[in-house]
Each structure stands twice: as C-alpha cells, then as structure tokens.
Amino acid sequence: MEEQQYNNLKMGEHGAWVSIIAYLVLSALKLIIGYLTASKALMADGLNNTTDIMASVAVLIGLRFSRKPPDEDHPYGHWRAETVASLIASFIMMVVGLQVLYNAGKSIVDFRVETPDLLAAWTALGAAAIMYGVYRFNRNLARKINSQAVMAAAKDNLSDAWVSIGAAVGIFGAQFNLPWLDPLAAVIVGFMICRTAWEIFREASHSLTDGFDEQELARLRKTVENIRGVKMIDDIKARAHGNIVLVDVVIHVDPRLNVIESHRITEEIEEKMREEHGIMNVHVHVEPWKE
The missing domain is CATH 1.20.1510.10 (Cation efflux protein transmembrane domain)
Known part of the structure; x- marks a missing residue:
C-alpha cells in the first residue's frame, strides 16, 4: 500500500x-x-x-x-x-x-x-x-x-x-x-x-486544518452502513493527509458476535473503502449494539 x-x-x-x-x-x-x-x-x-x-x-x-x-x-x-x-x-x-x-x-x-x-x-x-x-x-x-x-x-x-x-x-x-x-x-x-x-x-x-468535503463524507458513511453486520454508525471522520485520506469510524455490531466475526466486518469495511473510494487507511472501532 x-x-x-x-x-x-x-x-x-x-x-x-x-x-x-x-x-x-x-x-x-x-x-x-x-x-x-x-x-x-x-x-x-x-x-x-x-x-x-x-x-x-x-x-x-x-x-x-x-x-x-x-x-x-x-x-x-x-x-x-x-x-x-x-x-x-x-x-x-x-x-x-x-x-x-x-x-x-x-x-x-x-x-x-x-x-x-x-x-x-x-x-x-x-x-x-x-x-x-x-x-x-x-x-x-x-x-x-x-x-x-x-x-x-x-x-x-x-x-x-x-x-x-x-x-x-x-x-x-x-x-x-x-x-x-x-x-x-x-x-x-x-x-x-x-x-x-x-x-x-x-x-x-x-x-x-483537517477540513473534509461533507458530501464525500456522506458517501463514505453510506458505504459503511451497507456492510452486513453493521447495526449503526456512531461516528465517522475523515481527513486528507497529503495525497491519502485517513478515515476513522465507530460502528455498533451484534454483541453476541465473537472477536473473529467482528473482525471480519472490519475487514469488509476496509475492502469496500479500498474498492469503491480508493481509501487505503481506515481505522474501525467496534462497540456492542444496544437495542
């Protein structure tokens, strides 16, 4: 990368x-x-x-x-x-x-x-x-x-x-x-x-000053929302770092999932970001979903 x-x-x-x-x-x-x-x-x-x-x-x-x-x-x-x-x-x-x-x-x-x-x-x-x-x-x-x-x-x-x-x-x-x-x-x-x-x-x-296009951020949010297993997005941020984009996102998943299953969701998010937006640097934080 x-x-x-x-x-x-x-x-x-x-x-x-x-x-x-x-x-x-x-x-x-x-x-x-x-x-x-x-x-x-x-x-x-x-x-x-x-x-x-x-x-x-x-x-x-x-x-x-x-x-x-x-x-x-x-x-x-x-x-x-x-x-x-x-x-x-x-x-x-x-x-x-x-x-x-x-x-x-x-x-x-x-x-x-x-x-x-x-x-x-x-x-x-x-x-x-x-x-x-x-x-x-x-x-x-x-x-x-x-x-x-x-x-x-x-x-x-x-x-x-x-x-x-x-x-x-x-x-x-x-x-x-x-x-x-x-x-x-x-x-x-x-x-x-x-x-x-x-x-x-x-x-x-x-x-x-870490400004980022709001419409592009909304498109990034939509991509994450469409990932199977993501119950809710608590927060998503992005910033340009030269010619690369850094994304931080906090998602909620089913609390009954084990570590491996939760990790697979984060990997899919990273893959989708890379394929659809050309973003290679994504940090995903996982939290349990509370109904």
Whole structure:
C-alpha cells in the first residue's frame, strides 16, 4: 500500500518538472519579446510565469519531502508536505499578482502607454496553447495519483493559459488606436493571478486544518452502513493527509458476535473503502449494539 503511494509521489514529480521546463522557456520568451515590443500585458504574463517557476519548484520539493518514510517526529509520515508546498505556491503567486496589478495600474494612471507590436500577441497565443497542453498532462496525472499538489499545479497551468489569451486580446485590441487596452489586459492578468492564488490557498488551508468535503463524507458513511453486520454508525471522520485520506469510524455490531466475526466486518469495511473510494487507511472501532 505505502509503496504504491510513494510511487504516486514520484510520478507527481514528473508533472512538476514538465511545468518548470515550460515556465522557464515561456517566461524568458515573454519577457524578452514583451520588452522589445513594448507590451505591458505580455511582460506581466512573463512575470507571472517566473513566479510559476518558484511555485512549481516548491511543489517539487514538497513531493520529494512527502516521500520520506515515517520517523520519530512524524509517525504518520510526511504526506502533508505536498499540501504545505501548495500553500507556499499560493503565497508566491499572490505577491506577484499584486505587483502586476500595481505596475499595470500605474501605467494607466500615468498615461504611459504604447501600442505594442503584433508579435507580442502571437507569442501570447502560442504560449496559451502550450500551457493548455501542460494543464491537460498535469490534470490527468493528478487524478491518476490523487495528488493535491499536482492538481494545484494543473489549475495554475490552466490559469496561465487564460492569462496568455487575455494578454493576446488586449494586445490585438491595442492595434485599433486603443493602446490603453494593453495595460488594461495586464490588470486583468493580475486579477486572474490573485484569484488562482486564493483558490489554491483556500483548498490547501482547508486540508491542513483537517477540513473534509461533507458530501464525500456522506458517501463514505453510506458505504459503511451497507456492510452486513453493521447495526449503526456512531461516528465517522475523515481527513486528507497529503495525497491519502485517513478515515476513522465507530460502528455498533451484534454483541453476541465473537472477536473473529467482528473482525471480519472490519475487514469488509476496509475492502469496500479500498474498492469503491480508493481509501487505503481506515481505522474501525467496534462497540456492542444496544437495542
């Protein structure tokens, strides 16, 4: 079981590397072309990608740290390191998003706007297509290995694709004697960066504070209730621990059952959780049923 989870984390690192390589190339390309073509929107997009490099590196470090085996200080392992990495990535993205908003807003207020060359627009569109491909790769990988950090990276990839499209629209619009559309697109880019950062922060902080989806918990309860021999569920709790889910459930069974028979019920619960929900870590406490 743990070997499979460690293998999943190792696979998750591939997604982080794909993002890092894509961001390294695209950020350099956007910043250079944005500077040469006087495009505020494309330069803002390029700055966004530089933060994405740092965020992806944070995710990579988190995934590698999660693979460390349990020790005296971490008897449950280091699985939450990838969630912490997602949180750090959100902070980095928010700082840059606010910086982009400040610079773009200042350009509009100071009326320091220029009409950018169309090369900037085509660069932004090409970058959007590349980032959408990276998003699809990381999204599928995150679903396969059930990784919160890789899914956060995928959401960032998709956000970057939309940011590049928004930059392209602003640059194209600036060609029609509306040069202020380019810095305006940069403002929109800044808001989109901040929005993505907030969504990743909210999800990571919810997980780190042991929050869990109520609807998913209800589905887990229904699975246990349908097990033969379970008279009642006294309590059921679940929490995300990195890319794994931990479930604690208290059930009531017929008091006339012996230890072996009661144990068979707990084994069936564990098997159903594994088959129907992909949950490998279930702790079942058995109590006698009182009519």
